[in-house]
Amino acid sequence: MAGSIEHEIPLSATDDLQSLPVLGKLHEWVVTVDHKRLGIMYIAGGLVFFLVAGLQAATIRLQLAFPDGNIVSPQVFNRLMTMHGTAMVFMVGMPILTGFFNYLVPLMVGARDLAFPRLNAFGFWLWLFGSLLLYFSYLAGDGLYGAGSAPDVGWFAYAPLTELPFSRGNSTDYWILSILLTSVGSTATAINIVATAFCMRCEGMTLGKMPVLVWLAVVVAFMMIVVLPPLSAAQAMLLLDRFLGAHFFDTQAGGSAILWQHFFWIFGHPEVYVLVIPAFAFASEIIPVFSRKVIFGYSIMVAASCGIGFISMSVWAHHMFAVGMTPAGNSFFAASSMLVGVPTGIKIFNWLGTIWGGKLRFQVPMLFCLAFLFQFLIAGLTGIMLAVAPFDWQTTDTYFVVAHFHYVLVGAIVFMIFAAIYYWFPKATGRMLSEKLGQWHFWLFLIGFHMTFDTMHFSGLRGMPRRIYTYQPGRGLETLNLIESIGALVQGIAVLIFVINVMRSLLAGEEAGNDPWDAWTLEWSTTSPPPEYNFATPPVVRSRRPLWDLKHPDDPDWKYE
Amino acid sequence: MAAAPTTIPTPAVPWRETLPRKGRVGILSLILTESVFFSIFVVAYVFYLGKSLAGPYPKDVLSTPILNTICLLSSSITIVLAIRSLRAGAIGAFTVWWFVTFALGLEFMIGTAMEWHKLIYHDGLTIRTNLFGTTYYSLVGLHALHVTIGLLLILLVGILTMCGYMNERHVERTDVLSWYWHFVDAVWVVVFLTVYVIGR
Numbered sequence: 001m002a003g004s005i006e007h008e009i010p011l012s013a014t015d016d017l018q019s020l021p022v023l024g025k026l027h028e029w030v031v032t033v034d035h036k037r038l039g040i041m042y043i044a045g046g047l048v049f050f051l052v053a054g055l056q057a058a059t060i061r062l063q064l065a066f067p068d069g070n071i072v073s074p075q076v077f078n079r080l081m082t083m084h085g086t087a088m089v090f091m092v093g094m095p096i097l098t099g100f101f102n103y104l105v106p107l108m109v110g111a112r113d114l115a116f117p118r119l120n121a122f123g124f125w126l127w128l129f130g131s132l133l134l135y136f137s138y139l140a141g142d143g144l145y146g147a148g149s150a151p152d153v154g155w156f157a158y159a160p161l162t163e164l165p166f167s168r169g170n171s172t173d174y175w176i177l178s179i180l181l182t183s184v185g186s187t188a189t190a191i192n193i194v195a196t197a198f199c200m201r202c203e204g205m206t207l208g209k210m211p212v213l214v215w216l217a218v219v220v221a222f223m224m225i226v227v228l229p230p231l232s233a234a235q236a237m238l239l240l241d242r243f244l245g246a247h248f249f250d251t252q253a254g255g256s257a258i259l260w261q262h263f264f265w266i267f268g269h270p271e272v273y274v275l276v277i278p279a280f281a282f283a284s285e286i287i288p289v290f291s292r293k294v295i296f297g298y299s300i301m302v303a304a305s306c307g308i309g310f311i312s313m314s315v316w317a318h319h320m321f322a323v324g325m326t327p328a329g330n331s332f333f334a335a336s337s338m339l340v341g342v343p344t345g346i347k348i349f350n351w352l353g354t355i356w357g358g359k360l361r362f363q364v365p366m367l368f369c370l371a372f373l374f375q376f377l378i379a380g381l382t383g384i385m386l387a388v389a390p391f392d393w394q395t396t397d398t399y400f401v402v403a404h405f406h407y408v409l410v411g412a413i414v415f416m417i418f419a420a421i422y423y424w425f426p427k428a429t430g431r432m433l434s435e436k437l438g439q440w441h442f443w444l445f446l447i448g449f450h451m452t453f454d455t456m457h458f459s460g461l462r463g464m465p466r467r468i469y470t471y472q473p474g475r476g477l478e479t480l481n482l483i484e485s486i487g488a489l490v491q492g493i494a495v496l497i498f499v500i501n502v503m504r505s506l507l508a509g510e511e512a513g514n515d516p517w518d519a520w521t522l523e524w525s526t527t528s529p530p531p532e533y534n535f536a537t538p539p540v541v542r543s544r545r546p547l548w549d550l551k552h553p554d555d556p557d558w559k560y561e
Numbered sequence: 562m563a564a565a566p567t568t569i570p571t572p573a574v575p576w577r578e579t580l581p582r583k584g585r586v587g588i589l590s591l592i593l594t595e596s597v598f599f600s601i602f603v604v605a606y607v608f609y610l611g612k613s614l615a616g617p618y619p620k621d622v623l624s625t626p627i628l629n630t631i632c633l634l635s636s637s638i639t640i641v642l643a644i645r646s647l648r649a650g651a652i653g654a655f656t657v658w659w660f661v662t663f664a665l666g667l668e669f670m671i672g673t674a675m676e677w678h679k680l681i682y683h684d685g686l687t688i689r690t691n692l693f694g695t696t697y698y699s700l701v702g703l704h705a706l707h708v709t710i711g712l713l714l715i716l717l718v719g720i721l722t723m724c725g726y727m728n729e730r731h732v733e734r735t736d737v738l739s740w741y742w743h744f745v746d747a748v749w750v751v752v753f754l755t756v757y758v759i760g761r
Contacts, residue, residue: 115583191590199583203576225594233601240699245689254614254692263601
């Protein structure tokens with residue numbers, strides 16, 4: 001050993017760990033800056049929080065299954081719904097979607113890694129510890145006054161309830177700090193994605209030849225860059241209020257509670273699009289492959305996504321119709337909210353145009369996509385209803401609103417997350433997920449979803465208020481609530497099947513090969529799972545479907561683009 | 562070069578060079594996100610103008626920080642001169658301009674500290690006094706925090722230069738850092754106009 005140089009130091013450092021194989025593996029994952037490992041850790045971490053926050057939702061449904069429910073106390077119920085909402089947005093939606101972008105964007109643009117790999121690792125660990133901080137509040141949120149454990153102020157944490165006199169102890173501080181940390185991490189990732197898409201593209205990949213997913217990743221990243229700071233700024237103000245005695249949202253010193261609402265929803269509404277545009281991105285990759293056609297209207301698709309990104313930043317106050325704004329304000333935000341429907345409608349027609357006349361393959365990823373199309377349409381339609389201010393006054397803070405946004409968050413986003421997992425799992429692990437278990441997962445989840453959330457529209461119209469820990473019998477709400485709860489159980493079983501499917505495939509899944517779906521983007525040209533350096537030689541592309549060109553040299557795409 | 566009489570077939574530009582530099586895209590994205598962060602504090606400041614329930618009010622206690630402003634804005638010029646020297650390979654001139662930039666930034670922080678000292682101990686204005694105190698200290702303090710971060714980074718580069726690690730290969734990175742510094746200066750223009758001109 002004495003003769004060797006250079007290599008000696010790193011090798012001997014890992015030698016110590018090789019005697020402990022588990023620790024060695026763990027060490028590898030902890031110190032990694034590889035975008036694929038970080039992407040997998042994002043997604044896996046997000047799925048764990050998905051199970052936890054899903055169990056919290058199940059407890060909520062158990063409590064509400066019957067009138068005068070007594071399973072949890074009102075205080076515990078408030079914590080459950082706050083933690084469920086906060087976790088599903090910041091600890092599930094954001095990490096899983098940025099995890100996919102982390103994994104896919106460098107592969108799809110033919111790069112070796114993201115533009116700033118260490119920044120990427122930094123963002124991930126901020127996210128992870130920020131998320132753990134939120135759940136740590138269950139153990140440590142008591143603070144000085146013994147008032148509450150986990151945050152209980154709702155996911156949008158309206159002032160002045162969050163001010164010190166009304167929210168004693170530290171539970172609200174946990175909510176603030178946890179989200180502040182994850183937001184910084186998400187911003188870091190967003191900057192990374194923008195820089196990767198603009199600066200790391202392989203030879204020949206002009207902006208107009210980037211896969212739709214990469215374009216939408218750029219749109220989402222730009223949105224994160226612009227919309228996360230309002231939340232962080234407002235949270236910084238709230239921290240100043242709570243710790244230094246400032247008066248930003250302190251109504252007794254002239255501060256405004258409405259200002260918090262504005263700041264929150266300037267973030268909060270675009271955030272919905274930050275979460276749903278990745279779902280669009282997955283659909284735009286999966287639907288063409290399973291329809292055996294190129295995406296219909298590539299440039300219109302990209303333009304519509306940019307349009308959604310811009311318009312969605314001017315619609316926030318439709319969450320605040322009930323506050324009592326001026327008629328001009330109400331009209332503006334109603335009109336701009338409806339305007340978002342136009343580019344969104346364009347996208348739906350583009351997906352339909354892609355499916356139209358295609359040679360459809362009804363495998364699990366495609367099934368989730370088709371359900372997504374249908375459900376997202378319904379979600380959009382109820383969205384248009386809620387954009388009408390007088391209708392919103394009637395239904396605000398009822399289960400109609402809950403049904404609407406769960407149609408977006410579950411019906412569109414969770415469905416597309418499942419589609420994406422079934423589609424890219426073979427690439428990331430080298431193993432296929434079982435088609436049969438996948439079918440069971442899909443159909444049960446579909447049935448459970450519709451039992452729960454279709455019904456919520458009706459219980460909402462009948463006056464079931466949102467965020468309430470129980471209701472009285474004899475108001476026509478019992479049957480509806482029971483159906484909703486049974487639906488939640490069915491969804492739970494479906495998710496359990498999904499977990500079994502993943503475990504089974506990891507242990508003994510069918511080998512996937514490089515390109516199990518006969519797809520066209522660059523990630524399928526490398527091995528499954530890809531090597532650390534992604535591509536042995538930097539790829540060169542001439543069209544939007546580089547693998548089609550390779551497989552069909554007689555009829556390449558670049559002749560027509 | 563342009564006047565060369567013979568036409569030499571220019572090689573096609575290598576693909577890599579047609580792409581923007583990742584450092585620049587990164588710093589521009591950071592500047593964008595920071596701008597939004599600042600604008601929320603500016604909005605809060607403007608929103609609460611004249612809404613304080615009790616004094617002291619801006620017109621009673623604020624005096625325009627002319628010297629501070631001149632120092633901070635001219636530091637943008639000196640940092641440009643520093644980068645230009647570095648690009649020309651003049652490490653000595655770079656070092657001088659770099660530390661002039663640092664000194665100007667430091668003067669700004671000292672000026673702010675003196676202003677705050679006067680406000681707190683003479684005028685009795687703290688962050689908890691009224692809405693003016695709340696918004697003033699948070700907005701100006703947020704900017705001062707960014708100046709401090711910038712000064713630490715400038716100092717770090719300065720120390721590395723003194724140790725002899727600086728050369729032309731680091732132009733790109735140093736330039737990216739200077740963009741951040743320009744951003745901090747530009748934010749001061751907005752803060753200055755909001756707090757000391759419009760808000761008074």
